[in-house]
Amino acid sequence: MPAGLRHPRVIAGIACMAALLILPAASVAKRHPPPPGPGTDTVTAAGDNLILDDYGSVDIEVDAHSGPSGEDPGGHVSFVAGQILPISGPVTCLNVSGNTALMTVSPTGSFVELALVRVVDNGGSGLDRFEYIWAPPPMQISGDCHVDWPQLFGGPLIGRAVVSDVDPPRSFPTSKRQCKRGGYKRFGFKSKRLCIRYVKRHRHDGSRR
Numbered sequence: 494m495p496a497g498l499r500h501p502r503v504i505a506g507i508a509c510m511a512a513l514l515i516l517p518a519a520s521v522a523k524r525h526p527p528p529p530g531p532g533t534d535t536v537t538a539a540g541d542n543l544i545l546d547d548y549g550s551v552d553i554e555v556d557a558h559s560g561p562s563g564e565d566p567g568g569h570v571s572f573v574a575g576q577i578l579p580i581s582g583p584v585t586c587l588n589v590s591g592n593t594a595l596m597t598v599s600p601t602g603s604f605v606e607l608a609l610v611r612v613v614d615n616g617g618s619g620l621d622r623f624e625y626i627w628a629p630p631p632m633q634i635s636g637d638c639h640v641d642w643p644q645l646f647g648g649p650l651i652g653r654a655v656v657s658d659v660d661p662p663r664s665f666p667t668s669k670r671q672c673k674r675g676g677y678k679r680f681g682f683k684s685k686r687l688c689i690r691y692v693k694r695h696r697h698d699g700s701r702r
Contacts, residue, residue: 532659534559534589536568536596538612538623540652547575548646553623555612555654557596559587561661563638570598570610572625574646580608580627586638589658595638600627607634609642614656621654623647666692 536557542549550572557568563586571581582600592615598608605627613622624645628634634642666672666680672688682688 532561533657534561534563534587534594534659535657536587536589536594536612536655538621538650538652538654540623540650542623542647543619543649543651545576549576550574550623550625550647551576553650553652555610555623557584557587557594559584559589561659563588566596570596570608572623574625574627578605578627579603580605580625582608586636588638589656591658592656594656595641597634597636597638607636609634609638609645611641611645612654612656614654617653619649619651621650621652623650623654665695668692 536555538553538555540553541551542553545551553572555568555570557566557570559566566584566587568584568587569582570584571579573579580598580600580603582598582603584596585599586597588595592613594612594614596610596612598610600606600608608625608627611622611624613624615621624647626634626642626645664680666676666688669689669692670676671680672682672685672692677683677685677688680688682691
């Protein structure tokens with residue numbers, strides 16, 4: 494290294510510049526985590542409710558995900574309820590079934606303690622739906638997103654909602670005995686013969702039982 498660059502102040506300056514170049518990249522990575530991988534339930538939505546009355550929402554943004562059985566929920570939801578109350582926060586529970594997703598959101602910086610959101614993917618063209626209900630104290634909404642609410646606000650969505658429901662990992666038989674007495678149905682086989690053939694082909698069962 495040239496003598497001029499070995500000066501302590503020069504070395505410190507170079508270190509600071511390197512840190513400034515690294516920090517923005519790390520900050521961006523933290524703000525925008527990598528998308529979930531395959532085998533993940535995902536829900537996205539954007540737009541406004543069709544009917545903008547006292548209960549319709551605008552500036553809807555949904556980006557939620559979880560495992561196929563609702564494990565490890567994550568993501569973020571934001572919308573302006575009734576066009577006046579901003580609700581924004583992380584997804585704390587997600588339940589995806591077919592084209593419908595039910596999730597709970599814990600708003601930040603709001604007197605709202607919890608919000609329940611339902612998103613329905615009907616293929617777009619104004620048929621998708623975004624519905625919600627929020628819970629100010631002391632009103633209680635279950636944080637379990639498997640408990641639906643009788644009536645939600647909102648309705649048809651001018652925009653697009655996409656709900657992806659993946660199947661849980663499929664289990665497979667490890668013995669011929671598991672295929673008998675109708676057991677083949679539990680593994681998705683159409684007959685006992687096909688189930689046993691699978692066991693033989695994959696050599697999971699060393700016996701002849």
